[in-house]
Amino acid sequence: MGIHCITHVELAVPDLDAGRDFYREFGLDEVSPGELATARGGRQLRLDRASKRGLVELGLGVDAGLDISRLQARLSALDAVSQRDGDTLRVVEPATGLRVWLTVAPRIPPLTTKPRDLSEQRGARRVDPRDRPTPGKLGHVVIASSDAPSTQRFFVEGLGFRVSDRLANGAAFLRCSRDHHNLLVQPGPRYFLHHMAWELPDVDTVGRAGMRMTNLNPDHHTWGLGRHLIGSNYFWYLRDPAGNFAEYYSDMDVIQDDDNWQAGDHRVRDSFMSWGPPPPMEFLFPPDVFPNTNEMQRGRASGAT
Numbered sequence: 634m635g636i637h638c639i640t641h642v643e644l645a646v647p648d649l650d651a652g653r654d655f656y657r658e659f660g661l662d663e664v665s666p667g668e669l670a671t672a673r674g675g676r677q678l679r680l681d682r683a684s685k686r687g688l689v690e691l692g693l694g695v696d697a698g699l700d701i702s703r704l705q706a707r708l709s710a711l712d713a714v715s716q717r718d719g720d721t722l723r724v725v726e727p728a729t730g731l732r733v734w735l736t737v738a739p740r741i742p743p744l745t746t747k748p749r750d751l752s753e754q755r756g757a758r759r760v761d762p763r764d765r766p767t768p769g770k771l772g773h774v775v776i777a778s779s780d781a782p783s784t785q786r787f788f789v790e791g792l793g794f795r796v797s798d799r800l801a802n803g804a805a806f807l808r809c810s811r812d813h814h815n816l817l818v819q820p821g822p823r824y825f826l827h828h829m830a831w832e833l834p835d836v837d838t839v840g841r842a843g844m845r846m847t848n849l850n851p852d853h854h855t856w857g858l859g860r861h862l863i864g865s866n867y868f869w870y871l872r873d874p875a876g877n878f879a880e881y882y883s884d885m886d887v888i889q890d891d892d893n894w895q896a897g898d899h900r901v902r903d904s905f906m907s908w909g910p911p912p913p914m915e916f917l918f919p920p921d922v923f924p925n926t927n928e929m930q931r932g933r934a935s936g937a938t
């Protein structure tokens with residue numbers, strides 16, 4: 634009982650049409666202007682025009698109204714002011730200003746994988762631009778907070794998220810479902826959205842989908858194909874026109890037994906990958922948040938001192 638999924642995110646983008654085009658091409662279905670759906674999670678992405686990119690709202694699903702009452706009590710113990718309206722609860726995470734919207738929602742059905750059809754003569758197919766994958770759900774969101782301990786406390790003590798793993802820099806992988814993580818809160822100079830991750834059924838689909846987006850526009854490509862060490866998911870990261878990273882992923886670790894899971898403390902570099910290319914500088918330091926770091930890097934690459 635409690636929170637079981639991310640129902641939706643509301644994303645601010647400076648160019649709404651470019652954002653809609655990107656996420657349609659990425660594989661989401663636009664059900665109304667600026668509102669896009671996954672195959673199993675439904676309407677999980679809302680795009681709004683604003684001067685700067687950012688995650689404005691995080692929607693979380695609970696099983697019943699009773700959960701809302703219980704969570705409201707936990708939040709008030711943290712002095713977080715929430716507003717209840719029937720089966721929904723609105724609260725603002727104080728350190729980031731992120732709006733969190735809780736509502737009673739059905740559980741997202743689990744992924745069912747179908748075994749390969751052995752009548753097929755060949756397993757691999759060409760990457761085809763018409764072969765648009767539809768992500769099953771929005772699996773996780775990664776944000777930075779200028780007060781990461783306080784933001785993590787809000788989600789863990791206030792909303793009942795569990796800690797799956799921690800990094801030496803103070804980042805914490807948090808879950809509200811069986812997935813290894815649904816939310817990663819990392820320290821940063823200010824609040825910003827790092828990436829959202831969209832589930833595909835297997836590594837072949839991740840590779841094909843990432844290659845397809847890169848073929849359509851090489852500027853979309855950011856980092857991949859690889860496999861993370863923490864969480865174990867295969868990944869390919871792309872960049873939307875606003876500068877948010879959008880991850881295709883598959884095969885994330887599933888935590889079946891909450892009580893016997895031991896949260897580990899890991900080195901930051903272990904958060905990158907088990908295998909794959911090294912992460913690019915822009916992934917580690919998004920240029921709109923760290924303009925000087927990227928300037929320095931460009932200077933080094935061009936031989937300037």
Ligand SMILES: [Fe+2]
Nearest residue numbers: 773828830880
């Ligand atoms: Fe991720």
